Amino acid sequence: MITLIGKDLAKEGQEFVFLGPADECENCRFKSSCIGNLEPNRKYVVKEVKENEQNCPIHSQGKVIPVSVDLAPIDLLTTSKNIFEGSTFTYNAPDCDEKCDFHDLCFPDGLIENDKCIVLDNLGKHEGKCKKGYKLNKLTLGFVI
Numbered sequence: 001m002i003t004l005i006g007k008d009l010a011k012e013g014q015e016f017v018f019l020g021p022a023d024e025c026e027n028c029r030f031k032s033s034c035i036g037n038l039e040p041n042r043k044y045v046v047k048e049v050k051e052n053e054q055n056c057p058i059h060s061q062g063k064v065i066p067v068s069v070d071l072a073p074i075d076l077l078t079t080s081k082n083i084f085e086g087s088t089f090t091y092n093a094p095d096c097d098e099k100c101d102f103h104d105l106c107f108p109d110g111l112i113e114n115d116k117c118i119v120l121d122n123l124g125k126h127e128g129k130c131k132k133g134y135k136l137n138k139l140t141l142g143f144v145i
Helices: none
Strands: 002-006 015-018 042-049 063-071 074-078 088-090 116-125 137-143
Antiparallel strands (some): 002 063, 015 042, 074 137
């Protein structure tokens, strides 16, 4: 999908989480092509940078550039044992209220409760020690659309 992104962020491979539109976007003439295709709290990756920059008051260099983006793969730590590359499942956040070094991998940005996911890569056992005592596996996920 095509969107607009700040000139300083317009690099192939750049990942970002769309947190929602700024107030200034409401009356912008580029609103539909800029944020119209993006879903709040999703993680995207820039696949291709286009040409034709436009002025934008909310980005650091005052410019946006059209880019092609896809949903980004997401790394996840999970207690699931019967997951293999190519398998699909519905994401449910773990029952954990610990704030530890692995929190961002157990509750990754861009992954929302009940998302349909596909395992792109099973990276095996996570070597870190979980405060809850869970045995964790690290996965790289894509989305089933």
